[in-house]
Amino acid sequence: MRAAVFDSGVGGLTVVKSLLENKLFEEIIYFGDTARVPYGVKDKNTIVRYSLEALEFFKNFDVDILIVACNSVSAYALEELRANTTIPVIGVIDSGVKALENKISSKDSNILVIGTNATISSNRYALALNNLAYKNITSIATGLFVPIVEEGIYSGEILNSTMKHYFKNLQTIDAVILGCTHFPLIENEISKYLNDAVTIHSGDAIVDFLKLEYNCINKFEETNIKFFASENPDNLKNVAKIWLKGLL
Numbered sequence: 001m002r003a004a005v006f007d008s009g010v011g012g013l014t015v016v017k018s019l020l021e022n023k024l025f026e027e028i029i030y031f032g033d034t035a036r037v038p039y040g041v042k043d044k045n046t047i048v049r050y051s052l053e054a055l056e057f058f059k060n061f062d063v064d065i066l067i068v069a070c071n072s073v074s075a076y077a078l079e080e081l082r083a084n085t086t087i088p089v090i091g092v093i094d095s096g097v098k099a100l101e102n103k104i105s106s107k108d109s110n111i112l113v114i115g116t117n118a119t120i121s122s123n124r125y126a127l128a129l130n131n132l133a134y135k136n137i138t139s140i141a142t143g144l145f146v147p148i149v150e151e152g153i154y155s156g157e158i159l160n161s162t163m164k165h166y167f168k169n170l171q172t173i174d175a176v177i178l179g180c181t182h183f184p185l186i187e188n189e190i191s192k193y194l195n196d197a198v199t200i201h202s203g204d205a206i207v208d209f210l211k212l213e214y215n216c217i218n219k220f221e222e223t224n225i226k227f228f229a230s231e232n233p234d235n236l237k238n239v240a241k242i243w244l245k246g247l248l
């Protein structure tokens, strides 16, 4: 099986990491729209337009499924993407919510959702969690984590001050949905800061979802992976070498 993976930039590599670790695909075509990142500060119309352009790019390849690694795109553009292709298109929100449901049984648990402004404004996570009867949901747009991670800052003073800024008025949190591609890189720090809250990681969640819903159970010895970017593809490849160390 061959997958296209789409993200606004380099962040989707955290999802690729989970896909590679689980050897789910024989080929992955990754496209990061690095010329126009960040998507998380843009409105729905722009995110949909950019996503449809990315879909046109993927039509040059023979792929069986489109995985939208970007939460902001998953929040706003899945319907439009699905209407314009015959292959399945899956995003990270449904799979993230499913993963939370598997890990957190009490509907009274305090759930925190963090993501970009676009993802949080869409309310997609909160609505899906409400539909499953979770009662205590707090959603916070934590966009500053994106440039911090892009700077290669995964711990320390700057990250701690930023967590303090966003999380200052929170009561005890049982689980946190990392609703942005970049956040798995600071997963341990966030969990620690929130008194060891359970974390939901989009990449791991999508792997479980693919196995369950799309019967992706093959283990391919090797995944042939090709990286494309709308700007500075060499930088994307360099980040991939670091974030996917030992997997390429």
Ligand code: DGL
Residues within 6 Å of the ligand: 007, 008, 009, 011, 012, 037, 038, 039, 040, 041, 069, 070, 071, 072, 073, 115, 116, 119, 146, 179, 180, 181, 182
């Ligand atoms: N990939 C985006 C997301 O998961 C984060 C970066 C951006 O704002 O484009 O929402």
